[in-house]
Amino acid sequence: MTKSDTPKSAPTSANSTSANSTTDVPVAQPANGSAGALQMIGCSHHDASVEFREKVSVPADQIDAFLGAFRNRFPRGELVLLSTCNRVELYAASPDPSTLDRRAFADFVANQQRLNSDDVLHQMIHRSGPEAVEHLFTVAASLDSMVLGEAQILSQVKQAYQQANVFGSTGPLTHAVFQAANRAAKRVQQETTIHRRRVSVPSVAVGEVVPEVFDSLADKRVVLCGAGEMAGETLRYLKDAGARDICVLNRSRPRAIELADQFQCESDDWEQLNQRLVGADLLIGTTSAAEPIVSAATFAQIHPRRRGKVLLILDLAVPRDFDPGIDDYSGVYLYQIDDLEAACTRNRREREKEWPKAKKIIAEETERFFHDLNHRATGPVIRRLRNQALEIKDDELVRLNNKLREMGIEEAAIKEIDKSFDRVVNKLLHPPLASLRDDAAEGHSRGLLEALRHLFNLGDD
Structure with a gap:
């Protein structure tokens, strides 16, 4: 990934589509x-x-x-x-x-x-x-x-x-x-790819830029400048990415100490920034300074002491924390806020494209939930009604078949009579069971479930 390809983030905003929006997939009632x-x-x-x-x-x-x-x-x-x-x-x-x-x-x-x-x-x-x-x-x-x-x-x-x-x-x-x-x-x-598209500057910086330079942060020295909200969010992503050696520097040392303690990392005096830069692998700026905290001239004195060690610089600040001229030095990769915000905007647009697909999944799962819920409610009643009808049929067939055999009726004829009884039971049960299923799909709005329980004395679940 080149610097211009680096993911970027724009200011976050509330979703453009309300959670109350309707879907084309109908949902059953409970x-x-x-x-x-x-x-x-x-x-x-x-x-x-x-x-x-x-x-x-x-x-x-x-x-x-x-x-x-x-x-x-x-x-x-x-x-x-x-x-x-x-x-x-x-x-x-x-x-x-x-x-x-x-x-x-x-x-x-x-x-x-x-x-x-x-x-x-x-x-x-x-x-x-x-x-x-x-x-x-x-x-x-x-x-x-x-x-x-x-x-x-x-x-x-x-x-x-x-x-x-x-x-x-x-x-x-x-x-x-x-x-x-x-x-x-x-x-x-x-x-969908909604969760795979990072849309905040720190998440893009740590999640998409850092892996392009380093395989892992576990053995890298990280220097984070600033102790505000952006610094806190960045620290969270750094820790999630496996960074262990992190030092927070801020002009107000107490704020640096407070943030470092929160994330169980190190802090140092602001005046130690240049010394920390000598051994740093990753330098991140999140301050609100009006002028660059590291100028090209200052870095020119530090660069030889680094002995060719690769340095990734993530400038998340506005105004910028690091002089753009630092990017001209060998072994330095400087990504500025504009690079990152452009990537965030692209990612957010890609997320929004996935919105209809995600909402369709939600509608399908809502429909599935109520289908399962209604099936659990109607299933026992349907089974009891069928079993009751089959028990009555079987009792009557036993009595009838005994008489038919005493009369010398052939077994083939008896079997046909059995099949006829089965068809009669199925035909009698079909209308109420079909109505019950339709009623379940409409949320049992007509109360057929309770009516069947009482009419056929089926008892409670």
Whole structure:
């Protein structure tokens, strides 16, 4: 890869397509099973201010107490709480949906967070049934994230589900839907390139530029200049890439120490920059300095002391931290912010091209989820009805066949009578079972499942 080919990143922005957008693939409704319909109440960076998100967010050390309060309020309910810096979403279900309607849900959140219930209703979006399920799948697949395709959200969804599992606030429906969400997210990862296109400057710099120069960072000396937000993000990618020898330098030494401690690396005085440059393999600039922190003249004095050692320089700063003239020296590879941002823009456009394909996967997985859910609800009833009909048929055939044999009727004729009984049973069962399957595809809206249970005395699941 040449410097002009290096991936680049433009400023990140919210997704251009809302998670509420409709798809062409129809989705079934949930069966009226023991868990009721899934509900979600929540807010995110798309629809709520930071101030409101801060009011409803639940710190990690208080999530168990929150789940416990929900269980006390709705003893048979299920709840998974997803609380991140960009979103707060509660996914719940109850065997009796009337006890956990939108108002009751909002009242619970308002009471826990000491907010006005009407404010919660106004500022937190409520979704139920297919809309709630499709939204969860969209979130898990990182199609609703501030940065489309960012990888962190799926692990956050998994952690939220796992914590609810450990606490004991999950149940049949939340188990099924969160496992299905993981499957949907994996499909998006495997069948699209959304997660393979880096769209931030640090991720492109470390993930795509560094491998073009170094096979590994494990044995490389890294000097990072600056201790702000860009430096922190860069450090995270460096650690993920296996960098072990990292030194943070900043004009404010306390800030350098704080950042270095956070990532378990070294820090040094700003005045040691030139000395650190002598042995560096990778030099990264993220400061806000008005002038280059390393001029061409300064580097001219340092270069001979490096004895031909390769130096990769990633200048992520605006204004630039390193004099462009440094790139003229042998063994030096300098990538500046414009190179990286151009690559990020290309990557983001490529991600956006994959959006329709990813949304189609989400729609397919939502349809699959409800198909499986409805099948689990109707399957036992269909089996019991068939078995009941077959038992009645078999009892009658035993009595009839005994009489027919006493009358000397040939076995071939008896077998034909048996087949006729089978056809009669199948024809009688076909209309109610076909209607039940159609009703399941429509979310059991006509109540045929319960009607069949009562009409034929089939009992409960």
